Structure formats: C-alpha cells, structure tokens
Amino acid sequence: MEYKVLDCLYEICPIPLLKANKELERMHSGEILVLLTNHNCAISNVVEWAKDKGHEIDYIETGEGEWEIFIEKK
Amino acid sequence: MSSKLEMLKKERLKASQAEKPKSKKNQRLYGALLITISIYIAFYLYKRDSILAIAWIFSLGFGFVLQKTRFCFAASFRDPFLVGSTKLFRAVLIALIISSIFFPMIQFPIHKAGVSDYFSLAGLVRPVGIHTLIGGIMFGMGMVVAGGCVSGALTRVGEGFLLQFVVFISISVGTLFGAMHYKFWENAFISSAPIIYLPDIFGYTLAVVIQLSALIIIYYLAYKYHIKRNTMI
Secondary structure, three states, X not given: OOOEEEEOOOOOOOHHHHHXXXXXXXXXXXXXXXXXXXXXXXXXXXXXXXXXXXXXXEEEEEEOOEXXXXXXXX | OOXXXXXXXXXXXXXXXXXXXXXXXXXXXXXXHHHHHXXXXXXXXXXXXXXXXXXXXXXXXXXXXXXXXXXXXXXXXXXXXXXXXXXXXXXXXXXXXXXXXXXXXXXXXXXXXXXXOHHHOOOOOOOOOHHHHHHHHHHHHHHHHHOOOHHHHHHHHHHOOOHHHHHHHHHHXXXXXXXXXXXXXXXXXXXXOOOOOHHHHHOHHHHHHHHHHHHHHHHHHHHHHHHHHHHOO
C-alpha cells in the first residue's frame, strides 16, 4: 500500500501537527500519511484536529510510548 | 473508518511487532507499589501536619487528571491561533466559570468577618497592571516554544519525555532568577498597581453575575470561532 511516512519522533507539541498540516497540503485526496511520534499529546492534538478538518484518522501504539498516526486526506 | 486505513493499520501493527516484539512486561506490580508508598507518605505527612497530607493527595489527583486527560494550558492558548481549535480554551473557560461560582462562596464569609486585607482572602487577589500583561506575554511565548507550561512540563517529565526535563530545569532556574529580582519588580510596578476586586465595586451577587456573563459570552465567541475556522478549509 502506498503511504508517506513523516518522522516526528522526539518533536514537541505542536511540531507534529504543523508538519502534518504542511505535508497534507501537498498531498492529494485519498492519499495516506503515516506520522511517527512519541509525544502523547500528538495523539489528542493531531487526532482532534484531523477529525475537525474531516480527514479519516486512526492510530496504533507500536512500542512503549511510540505511536503511528494514520491520516487519509479528505 | 475507511477500509484503506483499516488495512494499513493491520499491516503496520504486524510490521512493528515483527521489528520489536511488544514486551509483555506487566506494570501492575509497580503501580501497586507506588500506590502503597503514596498512601504511606500520606499517613506520614498527616502525622506531621494534616494540611501537607491534603496537599499531597490533591497533587497526586491533579497529576493523574492532567496526564489522563492530556489537558494542556499551553495548547489551550496556542491552538486558537495556530489551528483555530478552541476546544481546550473553552475547557479553561469552564474551569474559570466553576471557580467564579465557588470562590465567592469561600471569600464571602472571610470578607464578611471583617478581613479587608486582600492577601488573606482565599484565591489570588493581586494588583493588576502593565506587569500582568508583560508577564503574560513572556510566559506565553516561553510555554509555546518549550511545548508546555509548568504543569504540562511536569506531567511530561513524569511520562519520561526527555526534552521536557530540560524545560523543567529551565523553569526552575528561571523561577529562581524571578524570585531574586522580585523586589525590583514589586517596587517598580506591582506596588503602585491597583487591586481590582469586583465584589468591592458591585457587591458579591452582581460581581458574580457580571463575571459569569462575561465568561459565557467569551465561551460563545470561542465556539463560533472554532466552527468558523474548522469549516472554511
């Protein structure tokens, strides 16, 4: 499956959100962005934001305190 | 949920577990140990001074709530500008509304008993002036750059987010400098600034009504702003 990975490990809030926003603007509808983060605020922050914007979103915990957030552009 | 995301989720989860299998370390024992130690500390403090024990239990409660809700004061004041989300900002407003209802209930009896000294009233009734504005702007810039205010940084230190250790050390150093220079600021700005205590001007009932109305209007405007910023794009 095609997707774009955005590494935001060790980045503090709100950098993951800003990077995701920038990346999503360059992407086309239906494309998927995978955001790596170990900052738990990114979960609530990015997830809430993406939902408000109407993107499809989900996330998994890949390690202890590490997450992958999947965003499918609206 | 789209099927595409569902598939990707499964795929990535499998890949991540193949790469580094999730350790099955059970943390319940540590949790039980920590709770036991906390209770022991509470009893120890209670024997020395009951107020310390109350402070200890409330601190643990606050920490728990802050971590579990991921409540963040920095984000509450930053997100309205950055991404147009006022959800957290409105949460802060609700906290203020609740305090506006209950603080007067605590302050009224003290005030009525003849205490005219503002520093003895419950809550922080302090001079307001240009120093409040300057301090707010400096603190605001600092917390957005550092990724958290004091409570936020502390919560993340507890979670093990290393960068916030640096932030926490900086906060400690900054607070120390602030305390060192506090006399200067007090003489230059704070002592000459007025204390504005609404119940003195309007009486308790009207003061509470005015404050609540103002907060509710701000809440409504924040809600409208949220809707506007999040449907245009």
